[in-house]
Amino acid sequence: MRKVLFSSLMAVIASSVYSQTTINSSTFGMMEARQLGPGTMSGRISAIDGVNADGKTIYIGTAGGGIWKTTNGGASFKSVFDKYCQSIGALTIDQKSPKTIYAGTGESNMRNSVSIGNGLYKSTDGGDNWVKLGLDSTEHIARIAIDPKNSNTIHVAAPGPLWSDSKHRGLYKSQDGGKTWDKILYISDKAGCAEVVIDPQNPEVVYASTWEFRRLPYLFNSGGSGSGMYKSTDAGKTWKELTNGLPAKPFGRIAFALAPSAPNNIVAIVESVETGLYISSDGGDSWKKQSAVTNVVARPFYFSTLMIDPKDPKRVYRPAYTFSFSVDGGYSFSDATDEGGWLHSDMHALWINPINTNQLYLGTDGGVYISLDRGGTWIFLQNLPVGQFYHVAVDNKVPYNIMGGLQDNGSWIAPSAAPGGIGNANWMALNGGDGFWVQPDPIDPEIVYAESQGGNVNRINVKSAKAIGIKPQQVAGDEKLRWNWNTPIVFGAAGKNNLYMGAQYLYKTTDQGRNWTRISPDLTTNDKKKQEQENSGGLSADNTSAENHCTIFTIAESPLDENQIWVGTDDGNLQYTTDGGKNWTNVARNYPACGIPAQTWVSSIEPSRFDKNTVYVSFENHMYGDHKTYVARSSDMGKTWTLFTSNEFTGFAHKIKEDLVNKNLLFIGTEMGLFASVDAGATWFRMKNKIPEYALVRDIQIQPRTNDLLLATHGRGIIVVDDISPMRRLSMDVASKEVHLFSNDPVKLTMGDFGGAGFPSTNGWVSGNPVPIPPIQYYLKDRVSTGKIVIEVYDKDGKLVQSIPGSNRKGINKVYWNLRSKPPKTASGGTKVDYGGFIAPMVMPGDYTVKLKVGDKEYTSPITLLHNDANKDFSMADRELQYKTGMNIYNLHEALAKTVEDISSRQKMLKENIAKVKSAKVKKLLQEYNDQLETLRAECLATKQKSLFADEERLRERITEVYASICMQEAAPSNLQLQRIGLLTTEVSNAEQTNANLTTKYYKKVKDALIKEGLLKEEKPELGNQKGK
């Protein structure tokens, strides 16, 4: 009995392993994303380290785009951290073993939008593979320092959590390559470690700065008793605080650097009431103030980079708001020139090649720059697609336009497709400052709306980029307007004329911002304690609208009713009106019942397009130290809520998006990934599909015509998943089948939207265009490891038109048919490349059958091809003439190929026998026949010139010239093309006739001679493949 039970259990397990069908990212197999970048404005760089020994292998850590590696000094980059947290705080190469790299996640430039890390990672193979070493809860890592004499000793400076008290901060040390860690300098749960430097000549000497800091949603503080400058002379066992000559405490953030060539020389920028550059020449025992120029004291919490030239102890670099350098040990500073071009402000990382100290790599809020003259002038690297978009929007033009705003890089627009693919040059700047929402005017195609921080919105003409400021203003009876850093500008989903903006009040315009109406009271909590932004910053005032609070953060009009508008605020109010703003209902008190903390920041609202009472809302609470994913649905106008839960979720939620067609298909974008549900939120999976798995997904849109899913990522630019309709169509029934061939929508015959002029891109970022022809799609429940997969296309008469090898991957597979038949067989054996054998006419409109063969099984599905009426330059009559003519030339090619094949086979026989025949007369006869055939062959195709640079045009090449031009363009053949075909037809016939004449002249003679010589038997008289005519 037990035995029976055991074996049935095993059977259950086996069947559950092999028959269980779950829908996840792999189900959608080849539905892969394209990363649009661009590299035009790039994005914030937080760490750079290079391999000292070669000077060209360099790793770039980014604020939200992972790690990028170049092995050629920056000519090209590869992302090497796509499976992990994308926010990088520190990168350090073990120079003794330069394939070993440590990456600390969690950027430490503690701005309002800074992301959060999840620990320290290590690679021992140059970034191919990574393992996590721990320190998971530090959230922010500022520096990793490796003992130059002992690679196993590593120090990690962790400022620690920005938004909460935590013990997970301070200076950590490992003596076993990262396996175990000791905290060797810890101040308090409010103060972490911001910098660590090991004396390169005496690793027992270690310097560290500690930093007390805190953000609240509405205030920032840098400074406190926990900040200090420390030194250890016993490798971190004991610490001494350095104060002699430094300003009076409290301190804020301290950036410091040792001179590698004379490490007793230290420079430090000490944030304090007397912020300035302090220098020490005695290893920190005493200090004196050296300078306090603007760029030295600029925003110490954000600009913490300070470096001394590896060879010259007097040359100090201060990349900050601008790029400054000193040649006199920090007494005076010069700035980089604008010669050669502009250098992006706001700098966070610098690598100086220690072998060639003229060569600098600089990381800014707008990408990486290289200097070859010690910082005097700069070259921008345009191939790092790490822009930090906040939002994305699309219009409905053909091709549609993609637009959005970025951290410190303004607002941009680009077409979704362009000749040669979407490259850096296709992006046009719309607006300056930090960019956030951009909205296309749904009615006026020339107008978009874009803003800079704090609600400074412009109406912009997309052709001229001329802008008109339309920000709503405070009027009598209003309180001072409070605009969020990332102020919502939103068009109505039902009322296409309605443009909304929110301060603490909601505003509406229906005439492009010429006249605004306030349509709400203060919709926030209006908590005055959260409105003291003028005191923000701590020791250094910092009030840039980034901390503005008690503001409207999200607005959404119901797609089913323009009078139903939802508003969410950063202080947790969730309000709606059903009468266009006359009356408002706050449902904030209802959502905590489903597990969302009270008064949590409302990050996005998605009123359902299928049910007026249903609304989806994402909330985020990370500014109170809570990173959980909060997304909920209410089906009763916010009275009751259901929280979506999944073990897959990571990161706080920015966006919930309901599909436009299938109400069960939902997407969530979080600080750490994109998630999808195909069952109305019951289960969720992480979308991979060439999307970095922990991408910071801030916004999600779906283009209604193309069904493309667009992601605004905060560090990987814009990502597009072309045509998500398979996600809508994939039912559980289909997913359970071993193989499923999807039905095909009618396909319009096209050769694509663009030509192919120009050169390939050099040193920029180009993403390919979406495919112009919809692919044939099939689903495989599992990867097919044995058995061929082929797609065949048959015409209505059952004739095989085309055969294409299929892919074998699990999930959705796509096969691309170019809507052409198989190319002709062309004359072979020449010395020149002939493209005729690669070209086939496009097939005619009509009904075809797609047959999918998987091993010995077959699946069929009809496909209808249509003439594309949208192309006014190419009528159906044109197409018919083109096809007819194309097929005529196709046949000409095949006829010529047949003649040439016959000539060649005869020549082969003649050449073989010339050596064998004994009679000189017969030898001469054979040679003469062969020479005549060669003369003819040389007229049929190029046989003499091998050089790429010597044109030799013969009959085959002439046919191809006309054939290619007729078949490869959407146009009727011209009169002279048609006439030329007549000429070519005659030439092909002539060649055929000449061959026949030669056969008549020589065939019998040669045959008789060879029989006589005993080289040919009488009963097998054929000389070549084909008997002469």
Added chain:
Amino acid sequence: MKNLSVALFTLLSLTSISVKAQTADEVIDKHIEAMGGKDKLATLKSVRMETNLSVQGMDIPVVITRVHNVGQRVDISAMGMDGYIINTTTNGWSYMPFMGQSAAEAMPEDQVKESIDGLDIQGSFLNYKDKGHTVTLVGKEDVDGTECFKLKLVTKSGKERTYFVDPKNYYILRAISKATVNGQEMEVTQNFGDYKKTEDGYVFANTIGGAFGQGDMTVTKIEVNKTIDEKVFKPAN
């Protein structure tokens, strides 16, 4: 009922433990077994494969001739012309008339060296320790929806190759080779499918994706251990 669930739980835990406890050698052993077995592979001396590279119905015949640790020749016929690439342990040539070459051109020494490891047609995993290679099981990684074993092989000469092995059948599903060409690190990715056993007991992938940049190569004929004249590893023009 309680016992049943305990038993089920235990069994499931055991199953998951056994999956996790795989070592590189276990994966390699199973892979070698799947490829015909250690003894069988050791008898593989030469292979000639006729393949077809298909691009939208245009068929490009490609013939691959390999002699174990001696040489490899790839013959390509396209546009009415014939070209080839030859690698041996000491030399290499390419003749690509479709790309304008009018005579065979010698391969730079660094590329010849890069190709030497590939002349081991029995597969680098067979007796890899004796060959001086090292293999690490990096972990598991998703390849096109299949959670694969990821093996990193570093050859005796220092070349790195990453293999993704399907845990269901221990076939290699993808290989990524790193090569240094003209001082620049390059990666070549190949996908394998349609594994089949030949009549004489050797297992080969019959589709090779990404072989020449684009398109899938489909094997149409395989000949094993036929005598191959080594003259084919010298350029003819």
